[in-house]
Amino acid sequence: MHEKKIFENIEKEVDLLIIYNKGGPITDLSFYYITGLVSGGLFEGSYAVVHPDETKVITSLLEETSAKKGENEVYIFRTSQEREELLKKLVGSANNIGLNFSSLSLEDFEKIKKILGDRNYVNVSKAIMNARMIKDEYELKLMKEAAKIASEVADTIPEHFKEGMREYELAGRLVYEMLKRGAEDVAFTSIVAFGENTAEPHYVPGERKLKKGDFVLLDFGAKYHKYNSDITRTYVFGRASEQQKEIYSIVLEAQKLGISMLKDGVHGAEVDAKVHELIDSTKYKGRMTHSLGHGLGLAVHDHVGLSRNFDVVMREGMVVTVEPGIYVPGVGGVRIEDDVLIKKNGVELLTSAKKEELLEIS
Template sequence: MKSERIFDYVRDVDTALIINGGENQIDKTFFYITGAKSGIFEGSALFIRPDEVKIITSELEEQAARETGYDVIIFKTRDEFNEIIKKIFENHTNIGINYSAVSLEQYKNILKIIPDKEFIDISQSILEARKIKEDDEISKIREAAKIASDSLEDVIPKIREGMTEIELAAEVVYAMMKNGASGESFSTIVAFGKNSSMPHYFPGKTKLKKGDFVLIDYGAVYQRYCSDTTRTMVFGRASEEQKEIYEIVKRAQHESMIKIKENVNGRDIDKIARDIIDSTKYKGRFIHSLGHGVGLDVHDHAALSPSYDFVLKSNMVVTDEPGIYVPEVGGVRIEDDVLVKKDGYEQLTTSTKDLIEL
């Protein structure tokens, strides 16, 4: 049971409460533990012990909850919910809480429902458990990566002069869902021309023209697990400067990725890519970390960063995404999802990294 792994990293606690608020306060750990394939589970909770999971939810989610195979307790009103929480935790003094996913309002409500308890922050324990993916999680991420890779191949023939960034973003999302995704893992980024120099650009009404960079940063969700990939192309013939930038980024990614394996520090992987870029006239134009963890959240945890001491372990999934960003010129980013292995890595996203001239 995944709940058991959480308690591997925590002391003096053998019981925990995972609680969801409204739509924007859903703790992904709820789905990590239960594996629920359907449902939103707003206002629901979990009672967890190393060998026990109980889902406390409303009639709205009853069917989805029972499909998990875990014990289910149904409430009809918030008063009923409060009474269930009181009763189920009445014989437990120390209770683990995922502080990083609980709002102040939620925490105050918990204190009102069960005021006589000692609450212990287990957010770090949850993070540690979720970093190492189990086989079923890897399978889902691998499928999400495949969907993303296949979808890009479907979209490329539809790229045309005069289309807007928003139109292309819509094509990407449509292709992913047609290929089996339940949605996009984050708001798809499409940036044309000089807009590609902004790593977190929001697509707008800019129209595609000859000579533009076309940067697409996107990901698919499959059974709640994410992928995250970026490809950069040129619409028409690439200039010498565009080719130069692209080849530097491609080399930085290749040289850093081949060093990914268990027990290597993520900041050392970042340094490989950063040193390659900084050895060129584009020094200082790589303006973000090399990569992050991927899982139930598209940014599951920190991973490859110059400022983060992080040792890679087998069955982590991380991104490798160097980039060069030149204001008023454009930017290139190449990003792939990578499964860390004992003696190397497996690249999960597979679309071509050769420079495509559309």
């Protein structure tokens, strides 16, 4: 589906690409990207043989129906020997073979070499990622749906806050509410933190019970046709203290600053630095302990986004998260996260849940 775009990004001489999708835990998401097979099917142990103008898929009998829903030529194998023969046949005499070494194990590379013999193997992972970073209309349609599901859940989930409920209980509700709205899966393990636990940016939900005056931090996302959304909202159960309101308003201001700076051509590192500067100018200096955001797409952390450690120039069609936070150990933390599409002169917000004031849920 994106063959031409990928080949345009390849700098060396390459005749064709072989994408091998072993399946969990070494799933190659680029297999779905290139074949466009995003609406069902796992395609474990499948190959895509990619030319600038077409892709051929080698997959097993059990994926036949799913594979034939796509626009690729499909070849079915019944045994691993048949799979090897098909690969050999479809590759033919091509000598310069592009491989995606960011998602190919050494073992599977050795296997390909054994099947095809001595040829010129070229790493094309960067070219694939450069193509994946710029989303097209079809991808954006799926990402907008994933974002819409997450936004609706963020707006309605407070109805389910109950004194004494445990974090994992609310996490279960989050998952249910996303799937109920058409998500095929969650994008990642949801972060549900109450009270002092909100100070841990990557907290995993546990037994902590909800009590009055707690911060409630929810970081979650929906997966829709293999594309992800990622949203964070922070609420207070009961009445908010002055300090809670203060932290929230600084984080909101920081997020607005970040979003207002983003457009085609801007350096991600600069945006991240400015947002950290704002937070460091308050009494919460040093309390934003992570980068401002990451690229989003088929992977939740698709590519580097807004980070001082690795600069990425924003380009029209990129989708990044903007998620500043302040974390005070022993007290709690606030993070506000939205997914934004970079445009020529600004951004379009994909997530839309309310955030203008700290919601006090009673």
